[in-house]
Amino acid sequence: MSYVKPAELVPTIIDAGANKVLLSTRDTLIRAAMGGAILAIAAAFAVTVNVTTGSPVLGAVLFPVGFILLYLLGYDLLTGMFVLGPLAWLDKRPGITGRAVLRNWGLVFVGNFLGAFAVAVMLAIVVTYGFDTPPDEVGQAIGHIGEGRTVGYAEHGASGMLTLFVRGMLCNWMVSMGVVGAMIAKDVPGKAIVMWMPVMLFFFMGFEHSIVNMFLFPSGLLLGGQFTIMDYLIWNEIPTVLGNLVGGLLLTGLPLYFTHGRPKARRDGATPETGTSSSSEAQATPEPTKELVGEPA
Secondary structure (H helix, E strand, O other): OOEOOHHHHHHHHHHHHHHHHOOOHHHHHHHHHHHHHHHHHHHHHHHHHHHHHOOHHHHHHHOHHHHHHHHHOOOOOHHHHHHHHHHHHHOOOOOOOHHHHHHHHHHHHHHHHHHHHHHHHHHHHHHOOOOOOOOOHHHHHHHHHHHHOOHHHHOOOHHHHHHHHHHHHHHHHHHHHHHHHHHHEOOHHHHHHHHHHHHHHHHHOOOOOHHHHHHHHHHHHHOOOOOOHHHHHHHHHHHHHHHHHHHHHHHHHHHHHHHHHOHHHHHOOEOOOOOOEOHHHHHOOOOOOOOOOOOOO
Protein backbone atom coordinates (compact mmCIF):
# COMPACT_ATOMS: atom_id res chain seq x y z
CA MET A 1 0.00 0.00 0.00
CA SER A 2 1.16 3.56 -0.71
CA TYR A 3 -0.53 4.94 2.42
CA VAL A 4 1.39 4.94 5.71
CA LYS A 5 -0.78 4.98 8.82
CA PRO A 6 -0.11 7.73 11.39
CA ALA A 7 1.18 5.24 13.99
CA GLU A 8 3.79 4.09 11.47
CA LEU A 9 4.43 7.64 10.31
CA VAL A 10 5.82 9.02 13.56
CA PRO A 11 8.87 6.69 13.76
CA THR A 12 9.67 7.65 10.17
CA ILE A 13 9.51 11.35 11.07
CA ILE A 14 11.83 10.76 14.03
CA ASP A 15 14.30 8.78 11.91
CA ALA A 16 14.36 11.58 9.33
CA GLY A 17 14.94 14.20 12.02
CA ALA A 18 17.81 12.21 13.54
CA ASN A 19 19.43 11.74 10.13
CA LYS A 20 19.32 15.45 9.37
CA VAL A 21 20.56 16.62 12.77
CA LEU A 22 23.58 14.29 12.42
CA LEU A 23 24.50 15.52 8.93
CA SER A 24 27.91 17.12 8.44
CA THR A 25 28.23 20.90 8.38
CA ARG A 26 29.00 20.85 4.65
CA ASP A 27 26.00 18.73 3.71
CA THR A 28 23.65 20.70 5.95
CA LEU A 29 24.72 24.03 4.47
CA ILE A 30 24.51 22.80 0.87
CA ARG A 31 21.08 21.26 1.31
CA ALA A 32 19.78 24.32 3.14
CA ALA A 33 21.17 26.75 0.55
CA MET A 34 19.55 24.82 -2.28
CA GLY A 35 16.29 24.56 -0.36
CA GLY A 36 16.20 28.34 0.20
CA ALA A 37 17.10 29.03 -3.43
CA ILE A 38 14.42 26.77 -4.90
CA LEU A 39 11.75 28.15 -2.59
CA ALA A 40 12.81 31.69 -3.55
CA ILE A 41 12.45 30.87 -7.25
CA ALA A 42 8.96 29.51 -6.53
CA ALA A 43 8.02 32.71 -4.67
CA ALA A 44 9.26 34.84 -7.56
CA PHE A 45 7.27 32.65 -9.94
CA ALA A 46 4.10 33.05 -7.86
CA VAL A 47 4.47 36.84 -7.71
CA THR A 48 5.03 36.92 -11.47
CA VAL A 49 1.87 34.87 -12.02
CA ASN A 50 -0.09 37.20 -9.72
CA VAL A 51 1.11 40.32 -11.53
CA THR A 52 0.78 39.07 -15.10
CA THR A 53 -2.58 37.33 -14.71
CA GLY A 54 -4.13 39.36 -11.90
CA SER A 55 -5.09 36.09 -10.19
CA PRO A 56 -3.67 35.55 -6.67
CA VAL A 57 -5.43 32.18 -6.57
CA LEU A 58 -3.46 30.96 -9.57
CA GLY A 59 -0.20 32.10 -8.00
CA ALA A 60 -1.04 30.19 -4.81
CA VAL A 61 -1.99 27.07 -6.76
CA LEU A 62 1.35 27.09 -8.59
CA PHE A 63 3.68 28.16 -5.75
CA PRO A 64 3.93 24.67 -4.16
CA VAL A 65 5.91 23.41 -7.17
CA GLY A 66 9.08 24.75 -5.53
CA PHE A 67 8.32 23.14 -2.18
CA ILE A 68 7.61 19.80 -3.82
CA LEU A 69 10.81 19.88 -5.87
CA LEU A 70 13.10 20.73 -2.97
CA TYR A 71 11.50 18.01 -0.85
CA LEU A 72 11.93 15.34 -3.52
CA LEU A 73 15.59 16.34 -3.89
CA GLY A 74 16.18 15.99 -0.15
CA TYR A 75 16.94 19.66 0.54
CA ASP A 76 16.15 21.34 3.85
CA LEU A 77 14.13 24.25 5.20
CA LEU A 78 14.34 25.64 8.71
CA THR A 79 10.57 25.39 9.05
CA GLY A 80 10.72 21.62 8.55
CA MET A 81 13.61 21.19 10.97
CA PHE A 82 11.62 23.03 13.65
CA VAL A 83 9.51 19.84 13.78
CA LEU A 84 11.89 17.03 12.86
CA GLY A 85 14.83 17.87 15.13
CA PRO A 86 12.90 18.26 18.41
CA LEU A 87 11.00 15.00 17.88
CA ALA A 88 14.28 13.10 17.47
CA TRP A 89 15.52 14.77 20.67
CA LEU A 90 12.32 13.94 22.57
CA ASP A 91 12.66 10.32 21.47
CA LYS A 92 16.21 10.25 22.91
CA ARG A 93 17.84 9.09 19.68
CA PRO A 94 21.59 8.47 20.05
CA GLY A 95 23.63 11.62 19.43
CA ILE A 96 20.59 13.91 19.32
CA THR A 97 21.11 16.49 22.05
CA GLY A 98 19.59 19.91 22.51
CA ARG A 99 22.88 21.43 21.43
CA ALA A 100 22.92 19.30 18.26
CA VAL A 101 19.39 20.43 17.37
CA LEU A 102 20.30 24.10 17.90
CA ARG A 103 23.45 23.65 15.79
CA ASN A 104 21.33 22.20 12.99
CA TRP A 105 18.86 25.09 13.19
CA GLY A 106 21.68 27.62 13.00
CA LEU A 107 23.28 25.98 9.98
CA VAL A 108 19.98 25.56 8.14
CA PHE A 109 19.06 29.20 8.84
CA VAL A 110 22.37 30.40 7.37
CA GLY A 111 22.09 28.09 4.36
CA ASN A 112 18.47 29.05 3.65
CA PHE A 113 19.35 32.74 3.82
CA LEU A 114 22.36 32.37 1.51
CA GLY A 115 20.29 30.53 -1.09
CA ALA A 116 17.33 32.89 -0.89
CA PHE A 117 19.55 36.00 -0.96
CA ALA A 118 21.45 34.73 -4.02
CA VAL A 119 18.17 34.36 -5.90
CA ALA A 120 17.06 37.82 -4.68
CA VAL A 121 20.17 39.38 -6.21
CA MET A 122 19.77 37.47 -9.48
CA LEU A 123 16.09 38.41 -9.76
CA ALA A 124 16.88 42.07 -9.07
CA ILE A 125 19.36 41.95 -11.95
CA VAL A 126 16.76 40.37 -14.23
CA VAL A 127 13.95 42.87 -13.53
CA THR A 128 16.23 45.95 -13.79
CA TYR A 129 18.49 44.87 -16.68
CA GLY A 130 21.46 44.74 -14.35
CA PHE A 131 20.29 47.78 -12.30
CA ASP A 132 20.32 49.89 -15.48
CA THR A 133 16.57 50.59 -15.52
CA PRO A 134 13.82 51.01 -12.88
CA PRO A 135 12.20 47.75 -11.71
CA ASP A 136 9.59 46.31 -14.00
CA GLU A 137 6.06 45.51 -12.88
CA VAL A 138 7.08 42.36 -11.03
CA GLY A 139 9.95 44.14 -9.28
CA GLN A 140 7.66 46.94 -8.14
CA ALA A 141 5.19 44.41 -6.74
CA ILE A 142 7.92 42.70 -4.72
CA GLY A 143 9.04 46.04 -3.29
CA HIS A 144 5.50 46.82 -2.13
CA ILE A 145 5.16 43.38 -0.50
CA GLY A 146 8.17 44.23 1.67
CA GLU A 147 6.66 47.55 2.70
CA GLY A 148 3.24 46.19 3.62
CA ARG A 149 4.64 43.33 5.67
CA THR A 150 7.09 45.39 7.73
CA VAL A 151 5.99 48.99 8.27
CA GLY A 152 2.43 47.80 7.74
CA TYR A 153 2.69 45.74 10.93
CA ALA A 154 4.65 48.46 12.74
CA GLU A 155 1.78 50.90 12.28
CA HIS A 156 -0.33 48.74 14.60
CA GLY A 157 2.31 48.44 17.35
CA ALA A 158 1.87 45.50 19.72
CA SER A 159 -1.26 44.36 17.87
CA GLY A 160 0.73 44.24 14.64
CA MET A 161 3.48 42.19 16.32
CA LEU A 162 0.90 39.75 17.67
CA THR A 163 -0.68 39.43 14.23
CA LEU A 164 2.72 38.79 12.67
CA PHE A 165 3.57 36.10 15.25
CA VAL A 166 0.22 34.32 14.81
CA ARG A 167 0.57 34.41 11.02
CA GLY A 168 3.97 32.78 11.46
CA MET A 169 2.40 30.08 13.64
CA LEU A 170 -0.39 29.37 11.17
CA CYS A 171 2.08 29.29 8.30
CA ASN A 172 4.27 26.57 9.73
CA TRP A 173 1.27 24.61 10.91
CA MET A 174 0.42 24.26 7.23
CA VAL A 175 3.98 23.90 5.92
CA SER A 176 5.03 21.33 8.51
CA MET A 177 1.91 19.30 7.72
CA GLY A 178 3.19 19.19 4.17
CA VAL A 179 6.65 18.12 5.37
CA VAL A 180 5.52 15.26 7.58
CA GLY A 181 2.42 14.50 5.54
CA ALA A 182 4.55 13.71 2.50
CA MET A 183 5.86 10.69 4.38
CA ILE A 184 2.30 9.30 4.47
CA ALA A 185 2.68 8.47 0.76
CA LYS A 186 5.30 6.20 -0.77
CA ASP A 187 4.93 7.30 -4.39
CA VAL A 188 5.81 10.63 -6.01
CA PRO A 189 2.23 11.65 -7.01
CA GLY A 190 0.98 10.93 -3.49
CA LYS A 191 3.78 12.94 -1.88
CA ALA A 192 3.19 15.84 -4.27
CA ILE A 193 -0.54 15.98 -3.52
CA VAL A 194 -0.07 15.93 0.25
CA MET A 195 2.54 18.70 0.08
CA TRP A 196 0.60 20.81 -2.40
CA MET A 197 -2.60 21.18 -0.37
CA PRO A 198 -1.40 22.88 2.86
CA VAL A 199 1.36 24.90 1.14
CA MET A 200 -1.16 26.38 -1.29
CA LEU A 201 -3.36 27.31 1.66
CA PHE A 202 -0.61 29.17 3.56
CA PHE A 203 0.52 31.11 0.50
CA PHE A 204 -2.94 32.28 -0.55
CA MET A 205 -3.90 33.34 2.99
CA GLY A 206 -0.80 35.51 3.34
CA PHE A 207 0.72 33.71 6.31
CA GLU A 208 4.35 34.48 7.14
CA HIS A 209 7.06 32.00 6.12
CA SER A 210 10.55 32.91 7.31
CA ILE A 211 12.33 31.38 4.30
CA VAL A 212 10.07 32.95 1.68
CA ASN A 213 10.64 36.26 3.46
CA MET A 214 14.43 35.77 3.22
CA PHE A 215 13.83 36.26 -0.51
CA LEU A 216 11.01 38.80 -0.61
CA PHE A 217 12.48 41.38 1.74
CA PRO A 218 16.07 41.52 0.47
CA SER A 219 14.55 41.70 -3.02
CA GLY A 220 12.34 44.56 -1.90
CA LEU A 221 15.32 46.48 -0.49
CA LEU A 222 17.29 45.95 -3.72
CA LEU A 223 14.30 47.12 -5.77
CA GLY A 224 13.55 50.34 -3.90
CA GLY A 225 11.13 49.22 -1.19
CA GLN A 226 10.53 51.91 1.43
CA PHE A 227 11.64 50.05 4.53
CA THR A 228 14.95 49.35 6.27
CA ILE A 229 16.95 46.27 7.23
CA MET A 230 15.96 46.84 10.86
CA ASP A 231 12.30 47.04 9.80
CA TYR A 232 12.76 43.68 8.11
CA LEU A 233 14.44 42.04 11.11
CA ILE A 234 12.26 43.46 13.90
CA TRP A 235 8.93 43.70 12.12
CA ASN A 236 9.13 40.48 10.16
CA GLU A 237 11.98 37.97 10.19
CA ILE A 238 12.57 37.51 13.94
CA PRO A 239 8.89 37.28 14.98
CA THR A 240 8.17 35.11 11.94
CA VAL A 241 10.94 32.64 12.85
CA LEU A 242 9.59 32.39 16.40
CA GLY A 243 6.02 31.97 15.15
CA ASN A 244 7.13 29.29 12.68
CA LEU A 245 8.89 27.43 15.51
CA VAL A 246 5.91 27.52 17.87
CA GLY A 247 3.34 26.71 15.19
CA GLY A 248 5.20 23.79 13.63
CA LEU A 249 6.11 22.18 16.94
CA LEU A 250 2.93 22.90 18.90
CA LEU A 251 0.35 22.28 16.17
CA THR A 252 2.00 19.54 14.09
CA GLY A 253 4.96 17.80 15.73
CA LEU A 254 3.90 17.37 19.35
CA PRO A 255 0.29 16.26 18.68
CA LEU A 256 1.50 13.55 16.30
CA TYR A 257 4.26 12.49 18.69
CA PHE A 258 2.10 12.19 21.79
CA THR A 259 -1.02 10.68 20.22
CA HIS A 260 0.56 8.37 17.62
CA GLY A 261 4.21 8.02 18.59
CA ARG A 262 3.78 6.23 21.91
CA PRO A 263 7.53 6.30 22.51
CA LYS A 264 7.37 4.35 25.79
CA ALA A 265 5.36 1.56 24.19
CA ARG A 266 7.80 1.32 21.29
CA ARG A 267 10.81 1.26 23.62
CA ASP A 268 9.14 -1.54 25.58
CA GLY A 269 8.72 -3.55 22.37
CA ALA A 270 4.99 -2.95 21.80
CA THR A 271 3.30 -2.03 18.53
CA PRO A 272 1.83 1.49 18.34
CA GLU A 273 -1.69 0.33 17.46
CA THR A 274 -2.31 -2.62 19.80
CA GLY A 275 0.32 -2.39 22.52
CA THR A 276 1.27 -6.04 21.96
CA SER A 277 4.86 -7.18 21.88
CA SER A 278 6.65 -7.04 18.55
CA SER A 279 10.36 -7.47 19.01
CA SER A 280 10.98 -8.05 15.30
CA GLU A 281 9.51 -4.62 14.50
CA ALA A 282 11.62 -2.99 17.18
CA GLN A 283 14.74 -4.58 15.75
CA ALA A 284 13.80 -3.39 12.26
CA THR A 285 13.83 0.31 13.25
CA PRO A 286 16.38 2.09 11.01
CA GLU A 287 19.55 3.43 12.56
CA PRO A 288 19.52 7.25 12.64
CA THR A 289 22.84 7.50 10.85
CA LYS A 290 21.49 5.86 7.69
CA GLU A 291 20.25 8.07 4.88
CA LEU A 292 16.52 7.85 4.25
CA VAL A 293 15.12 7.86 0.74
CA GLY A 294 12.88 10.84 0.11
CA GLU A 295 13.62 12.49 3.48
CA PRO A 296 11.70 15.68 4.15
CA ALA A 297 12.62 19.28 3.66
